[in-house]
Amino acid sequence: MPIAEYKYNLGTVEKGYNNRTLYINLTDNRITSKTVTRKMKETFIGGRGFNLWLLWNALPKNQLVKWNDPENEICIACGPLGGTTQFPGSGKSIAVSISPLTDSIIDSNAGGYFGSYLKFSGWDALEIQGKAKSEITIFIDGDKGSVQIVDAKKSPSETHILGEILTEKYGGANKRSVTTVSSGPGAEHTRFGSLNFSWFDSQRKIVRYKQAGRGGIGTVFRDKKIKSIVIKFSGLKPDSNHPADPDTLKQVGPAYNREIRTLDPKQNEMSVLGTTHLVDIMDKFDLLPTHNFKFGRHPRTSSLSAEVYRKRFDPGFDGCWIGCTVACSHVVKDFKLKTGPFKGKRVNVDGPEYETIAGVGSNCGIFDADHVIEMNFYCDTYGLDTISVGTATAFAMECYEMGLIDKTITGGLELNFGNKEAAVKLVHQMAEGVGFGAIVGQGVRRMKKLFAEKHSVKPEVLRDIGMEAKGLEFSEYVTKESLAQQGGYGLASKGPQHDESWLIFLDMVQNLIPTFEQKAEALHWFPMFRTWFGLNGLCKLPWNDIIPEDNRNTPEPAKIIGHVENYTKFFHAVTGRKTSADDLILMSEKVYNFQRIFNLRMGFGTREHDDIPYRAVGPVTEEEYESRMKRYDQQLEDKVGYDPTGRPTKEKLTLLRKFREGEYEKLKDAVYARRGWNSNGVPTLRKVMELGIDFPDVVKLVEKFQ
Numbered sequence: 001m002p003i004a005e006y007k008y009n010l011g012t013v014e015k016g017y018n019n020r021t022l023y024i025n026l027t028d029n030r031i032t033s034k035t036v037t038r039k040m041k042e043t044f045i046g047g048r049g050f051n052l053w054l055l056w057n058a059l060p061k062n063q064l065v066k067w068n069d070p071e072n073e074i075c076i077a078c079g080p081l082g083g084t085t086q087f088p089g090s091g092k093s094i095a096v097s098i099s100p101l102t103d104s105i106i107d108s109n110a111g112g113y114f115g116s117y118l119k120f121s122g123w124d125a126l127e128i129q130g131k132a133k134s135e136i137t138i139f140i141d142g143d144k145g146s147v148q149i150v151d152a153k154k155s156p157s158e159t160h161i162l163g164e165i166l167t168e169k170y171g172g173a174n175k176r177s178v179t180t181v182s183s184g185p186g187a188e189h190t191r192f193g194s195l196n197f198s199w200f201d202s203q204r205k206i207v208r209y210k211q212a213g214r215g216g217i218g219t220v221f222r223d224k225k226i227k228s229i230v231i232k233f234s235g236l237k238p239d240s241n242h243p244a245d246p247d248t249l250k251q252v253g254p255a256y257n258r259e260i261r262t263l264d265p266k267q268n269e270m271s272v273l274g275t276t277h278l279v280d281i282m283d284k285f286d287l288l289p290t291h292n293f294k295f296g297r298h299p300r301t302s303s304l305s306a307e308v309y310r311k312r313f314d315p316g317f318d319g320c321w322i323g324c325t326v327a328c329s330h331v332v333k334d335f336k337l338k339t340g341p342f343k344g345k346r347v348n349v350d351g352p353e354y355e356t357i358a359g360v361g362s363n364c365g366i367f368d369a370d371h372v373i374e375m376n377f378y379c380d381t382y383g384l385d386t387i388s389v390g391t392a393t394a395f396a397m398e399c400y401e402m403g404l405i406d407k408t409i410t411g412g413l414e415l416n417f418g419n420k421e422a423a424v425k426l427v428h429q430m431a432e433g434v435g436f437g438a439i440v441g442q443g444v445r446r447m448k449k450l451f452a453e454k455h456s457v458k459p460e461v462l463r464d465i466g467m468e469a470k471g472l473e474f475s476e477y478v479t480k481e482s483l484a485q486q487g488g489y490g491l492a493s494k495g496p497q498h499d500e501s502w503l504i505f506l507d508m509v510q511n512l513i514p515t516f517e518q519k520a521e522a523l524h525w526f527p528m529f530r531t532w533f534g535l536n537g538l539c540k541l542p543w544n545d546i547i548p549e550d551n552r553n554t555p556e557p558a559k560i561i562g563h564v565e566n567y568t569k570f571f572h573a574v575t576g577r578k579t580s581a582d583d584l585i586l587m588s589e590k591v592y593n594f595q596r597i598f599n600l601r602m603g604f605g606t607r608e609h610d611d612i613p614y615r616a617v618g619p620v621t622e623e624e625y626e627s628r629m630k631r632y633d634q635q636l637e638d639k640v641g642y643d644p645t646g647r648p649t650k651e652k653l654t655l656l657r658k659f660r661e662g663e664y665e666k667l668k669d670a671v672y673a674r675r676g677w678n679s680n681g682v683p684t685l686r687k688v689m690e691l692g693i694d695f696p697d698v699v700k701l702v703e704k705f706q
Helices: 038-044 047-058 114-120 159-171 185-189 214-223 246-266 270-284 306-312 354-364 369-382 386-401 420-432 435-440 444-455 459-465 483-490 504-509 516-536 561-575 581-601 622-627 629-640 649-675 685-691 696-703
Strands: 004-007 020-025 030-035 073-077 093-098 105-110 125-129 136-141 146-151 178-182 195-201 206-212 226-232 331-336 346-350
Touching (some): 004 030, 020 146, 038 047, 038 581, 047 073, 047 125, 047 581, 073 214, 093 114, 105 581, 159 178, 159 369, 185 214, 185 369, 185 420, 206 214, 206 346, 246 561, 270 354, 306 369, 346 369, 354 386, 386 420, 435 444, 444 459, 483 504, 483 516, 504 516, 516 561, 516 649, 561 581, 581 696, 622 629, 622 649, 629 649, 685 696
Parallel strands (some): 136 226
Antiparallel strands (some): 093 105, 136 146, 178 195, 178 226, 195 206
């Protein structure tokens, strides 16, 4: 018998919306429906926007809610375009909560079927508040119109086991009808727990996973005693979104798919290699994080190259949503584990993708493809974010090599760069909440505080090399030589995550934004356009990674305007709203500024919180400077008017630092002005009113910072 059950009429999606959201309170087992208003759709669009609005209104107005308070929520949605089978990359789910790492608002996204099935089961968003008394599963039956809270005390927590059990139990002969969200034991004992979103791979007859990894939403999930969320939906059709203009959709979607099929094999081979192609590119341009972001390349990088993973990936179609021709989600089949509780077992491993390879591989000085695959598997099944795991481990390794911590602190682990045995042991410790792994699992920000207070390490040293901002670990790009990407990380709403502003490729590889003014403009347009994908349930890769052949000849090749125009047609075809490229940016500005203001409500969101560690800006150590001495000496001569000939490295480091930190502060000013914010990084009242987000409590809050 279920603990609680709620029955509802299935309803019909119209123009991409179901026009209602599902609210579940685990404290009192209350389940109810909320209406999606016209104002909500016009202002917040869907996806991340709906999630932010639901969370804003759910939190007590005069109480600062912490991540583990019952009042915190997990909100999950896709958006009006999510679930489209004719258009590539239309299967994203977006999750929002208060982060255990940043203590502010976090958003994270994942591929798979969940968000789409949620909508087609009757709900534009799922909102979960409260805490269960014991372990539970939430089951949404989109075939029968039922929501149940059921006992899950006897269910395993490891995702690769739990996902199989749930898919078999609820899917039966139609396993493709089931999608799940789960986390794992690592999420219970760390602050960077991830969410695993499942789908059934019909070709291989296995359950596959994508992760919403950033910011610890999996930790919130397990703190609420949720083992899993399950959706069953069997009625997917090409017109399940009931688009306003199906004829236009039939034109623009297939045309985009044909372009991808033609160009991807000539460009990045996403359908064969996924994002692994980035390893070689980043190394070539000195941007691949190595030894805690100290260096940008390594002579052993070929051991982690795309060609290595080409041989390991199981061949065949790998789309994480139906009809996506990018098909970048790859799997290593029958991988034999060498460590941990499943040692000797053969498992399927989703990925690895670039961020995982760079994070747990090169950034930790480990150039072993099988180690990366092993870490990928255990992070996923334990519910751990591979980016935070990699960056936090690399920070601990550098502290160890610098003598800031020793074996008495690490519990006997020799945390030298390249020690893969120690690195994987940390992950197993994180899953159990024991040893030094439990400390690393608290994240870089809290490690810095601990090392300073308990072990007398100079805070300024830790600030320079601790690669976090706003409490979130850096994703895996070396930004020293890219002012644009420094701003992309530092000014990001949730912290240094590339999904908001991935400018390093445009800046350093393609050289499409060479001037200061172009970088500042890019730090307005690109975060806004990327936000738009999260409002609509879309993946960015079709726009970003397959480039039209005539793109170089367009006025603004960095924006890939041909693809932007495809998205305006797509949005209009589904929702019926007349749309231009500028309209897409305006939609995002409303939500982006609202999230910045939400950060103010949480005690953040001002200029000082946009600072980044100096290693993200320039060389911290003499070794770093000397590894790029010719480049840095030339910059001192050209930009500072200083002759570096024969001068000591320490002196040159100091002068370069003063110059680069000054450039970053100038960039802040330029971006704030472009976004309509004051010099403290707060949206002006005029901007708030222009955007139509001048709700009374928003205005009252913003007025305090004018």
